[in-house]
Amino acid sequence: MNKLVKCALALVMALGTTNMMAQVKKMPTYADFMSGSSRTSQAMASINGLQWWGDLYLLVDGNKLTATNPKTGKVDTLTTLEEVNNALKAAGVGELRQLSGQALWSDKPWMLLVTPGNYVVYDWQTKQVVRQTKTQQRGGRADYNKESGHVAYSVGNNLYVNDKAISNEPEGILVGQSVHRNEFGINKGTFWSPKGNLLAYYRMDESMVTQYPLVNIDTRIAEETPVRYPMAGMTSHKVWVGVYNVATGKNIFLDAGDPTDRYFTNISWAPDEKSIYLIELNRDQNHAKLCQYDAESGKLMGVLYEETHPKYVEPENPIVFLPWDATKFIYQTERDGFNHLYLMDTKVSVYPEKHSAAAGGTYTESLKTTQLTKGDWLVQSIVGFNAKAKEIIYLSTQESPLQSNLYKVNMKGQVTTINNDEAVHSVQLSASGTYVIDRYATPTQSRVVDIYEVAKPAKKKNMVTVGNNYENIAMPTVEIGTLKAADGVTDLYYRLIKPVDFDASKKYPAVVYVYGGPHAQNISASIRYGARAWELYMASKGYVMFCIDNRGSENRGLVFEQATFRHLGVEETKDQRVGVEFLQSLPYVDKDRVGVHGWSFGGHMTTSMMLRLNDIFKVGVAGGPVIDWQWYEVMYGERYMDTPQTNPEGYAETNLRSLAGNLKGHLLMVHGYQDETCVPQHTLGFIKACVDANVQPDLFLYPGHQHGVSGKDAIHLYEKITQYFEDHLK
């Protein structure tokens, strides 16, 4: 992890010929960078619909769906768009515009087709519709169970199964939707049992949560469009887990007790559908319990595992049962400081004794538990299993925190490396666990897709390779390296981008790009070490661009992340100071012309750096920033900051309004006016604090945009940000 990685890239030279160089635009616009990545899109189109079907891989070739045997290379055509649409028309359920990634059954010649209000199963052998589920859905996400053919979806705040409402709640109570603001890995609200007979779902009462008054200015006269937003320390919502039996139409709720100030996370089903597992947390988020409930009665069957930490515990992965042994499951925890895999045996109970954990907390196991992976690196995700070989296939940072590589581990904890190249991999496993579709990027390749056998990773079939995705734009050199954090001990990775047409004898203005918050990492082994389009754009305009992943960021383990606990932004800013002082020491950087830009947590950091390092940073653009953590939401905010009531000094120290008077440089605050994640009160409150302190920030709002400025307006945003540096830093 501590090794120095340094590499100079000269992509244009690598790709270029003199003839090609003549085509290079000298001054691209940000729009050129937006459309520049279309090279990748075009390449990806050539592998349209690539996915596993058993151990064959599917591809959509024009209007034709083919299945290929990766071993033999044999290609079969399963069906065509015309055939599909003939069947759909015959059944009177609309038609499809194109084939692309439709779900298939592994054991039947079936394909799922979704048309407005219909979930239709098409048999590509008989070329007929064989099953049809009607819904009352008008858009939005649905949860279809392939085993039973039942589909669950939301209409307004209520939950429907097939064509029937299974809840009838008033406004303020949401049923079947994601809860707890998508923290704890939650991203949906319905969970079918393995055979699709039972549906577990969330019910959230947020009627007691104060509403934040967003305003829509697009109506004849502006209208308030309030959102329920539980702010740190304020009254939060309550969540229940329901179970609906499709056959009986009966609803029950898990008997979990008073839901006030509790989190119900990581729902999963037992393979036999008889019980449901949750990981429950207290509001303090320092005590997690793996609980098992009877799916029929809702009664608590047992607490299988408990974990505490003086700072926080953050479970983000549901348990997963072994496909070859329904008595054992994998639990993931950071209790030893890094996220690792633990095998728990439901057949072997142990005395639930509290143990000290390596990361400073405690744990209590009620089942026999075996740690399968171990080390000062972390498991990023379980990709799947090879049931025959009894192996778990997963991605981890074992080789480097900048990389995601593929490994497998057996039930004895023996790890085998599948790859360890300087890359960020993302893979899909075939049904048996024999093959992978491996999509990855490297520092010099923006997109590669290979198919290979897990056991023979060297023997790849390359599906796509894109090197430089901006082939008509002159690219800068990108370097990475490490610096010691402000603690004097920890290595931090940085990325340095030199201007296009770099001349070492010149003095360039420099801009730091920052995020700095938990669950994100800016420097990786991806294309150009993760440099964003905007950084390349700025380099094309003659800026040195710099980025450093401070303590608190992702993929470095719990101690690294928790250094910021209860005073978010403070340690991070100290580490950023280390970075910028290195930047200023470079002979070709004009140390008097240094700026900073970031969004969201990076907007907080940008504002923090402009105020706390106000002799260094002359120009900043803070987007969608958190300004005062008391205005951020309960789940994320209290995990890292506790509450304003229990940590008043921390909230005071990190409230950037109180530092407004430190502003010396040019600071542009940008906010989406419809931001439901980080509400506009942050930026508007900071503006007011600046007026009160008689300092002069600048402001821009994007009406109609939420926490990010997306779509074509992203061009407007990045041109605005860029122009601000051009106006004030050049």
Place this chain on the structure above:
Amino acid sequence: MNKLVKCALALVMALGTTNMMAQVKKMPTYADFMSGSSRTSQAMASINGLQWWGDLYLLVDGNKLTATNPKTGKVDTLTTLEEVNNALKAAGVGELRQLSGQALWSDKPWMLLVTPGNYVVYDWQTKQVVRQTKTQQRGGRADYNKESGHVAYSVGNNLYVNDKAISNEPEGILVGQSVHRNEFGINKGTFWSPKGNLLAYYRMDESMVTQYPLVNIDTRIAEETPVRYPMAGMTSHKVWVGVYNVATGKNIFLDAGDPTDRYFTNISWAPDEKSIYLIELNRDQNHAKLCQYDAESGKLMGVLYEETHPKYVEPENPIVFLPWDATKFIYQTERDGFNHLYLMDTKVSVYPEKHSAAAGGTYTESLKTTQLTKGDWLVQSIVGFNAKAKEIIYLSTQESPLQSNLYKVNMKGQVTTINNDEAVHSVQLSASGTYVIDRYATPTQSRVVDIYEVAKPAKKKNMVTVGNNYENIAMPTVEIGTLKAADGVTDLYYRLIKPVDFDASKKYPAVVYVYGGPHAQNISASIRYGARAWELYMASKGYVMFCIDNRGSENRGLVFEQATFRHLGVEETKDQRVGVEFLQSLPYVDKDRVGVHGWSFGGHMTTSMMLRLNDIFKVGVAGGPVIDWQWYEVMYGERYMDTPQTNPEGYAETNLRSLAGNLKGHLLMVHGYQDETCVPQHTLGFIKACVDANVQPDLFLYPGHQHGVSGKDAIHLYEKITQYFEDHLK
């Protein structure tokens, strides 16, 4: 009116000595200009409490109240603060901190003292409290009647008289408050009868008016603070006029019929208290009626006068009865194109025949009417009467539209000039009409106060004279002149300010200050021809400042004002083009560095000029602008624009959002985030239009501020505006 007025001022030279020059700050801040006017304040403090008491004038001299005979100069002490407070303390009703402008009776040795919740009458001869009215008031304005001692005031949305609520209406219905958004000269909601026995008052139901969602960000979590805002063409409020009889406790409402889409304006009482006069208008505002109602029954007694105009009629002055003849009153109308005084005789009815009026409308008189003043100038206000001489004393623009001078007219329409100097006068008349307190400014004097006999204006007693109010700040030269409007015919007045330390051989950047809307005039015979502190500040920074009163502005008569009807901003911008082309022609102006700033209607004009004259204006700052007239309120907006339904082409032509794509220069939009007059939808909607058009304006909001940025934050605002020109125009 068409004469050229040109005058070079060099105030510093006039006031300065070499010794004083040494004290002149070379680079004042805007705060220096804010505090600079304290010289005027200090001078005014020396005439603290100056007002008439009969034909004696009162002054507060320290803690002593004196009365002076202007003829003899004899000074009597009426009372002291100590005596007043002794009496107040004896009555147990608090005390006063200072004497200043307390109301006195003309026929009794009485003085009104107001302490929290108490209206106390103090006899300064017996030194005792002689009358006391208790109220339930907690702040706010009250309407006290000296004759009866009754007091009317609001608590929340309901009306109280003395200590009793006389209405009990739910939220959405306002009683006793100003209505129709203060248009038509309305600025209060209660109107005591002459002897104080009856109270006429407004009742406004605005429960059907759509609410605009303003947002207060100062609470723990931001809160919506909606205001009922009737937008052009949308459903408006309804108004009734009530009459409360204090003795009987009985309330009646004037029987005026369905109040939907009607305006009830200019309430006044008959001298005998038996009837009430209103000027009523239809929603189109093109038909006014002077109506008389029986104050006891509420029945309509008659329509005394009617007036129509194809554009609009705008009554702004209640009728006033002659003090010496309760059968005659003065009506003011612009029916011949200029506001003039008409004597109407309630004893002599005439056949109500419709006549064509000189200004293009019609009028129908039911009473014998004599036009007392006439000419292509206008009466600005009736100052009062001399009952003995049977004269009306008034201010008018007879000498020049830049001036307010004092005149009197007798009942035969013979006008006598009291003064005609280059000045803007504001006067108070003594009880008999014999003397005046005359407060005025001239182009070289910021504040003068004289007392003299109306009949002998040359024999003045000067109370205060302040020349330059910014004695420690170097002042620029200020010139005025005229240019032909875009119509080729009309003279427009402009003001030109040369930079401090002007050097004719240099090329200066130039900034236009603009308002341009109805009911306002920027160039006048006031100090430095009306130049604002900010214009002087900009001149101190080396800008040529320019301002021109375009067609549509005040004091030039109806044709001049109505040139803009149904397409506000269009003709005005053409006239501003004339001004700026003259400005660019000046040898010391850099025609490529021209900017513009204005607020409110001037914000609309600034935006219009940046978009419609985008080859001329490089930098603009638009404050609190109207962007789309459909978002402005019904009363003002529909008067000049009709409704979006009846004038769709006018609303389309004047909607600056549709011109957003024309933006080429730097345009900063500034808005008070609590603006209830011109709601933030204007600026935010324009910003969105600019993002849609992919042009780059700048934005700033002032949370907590309404239509203006007042108090200490005005310094922040003007430094921000100034810096924007410094950044982009210099």
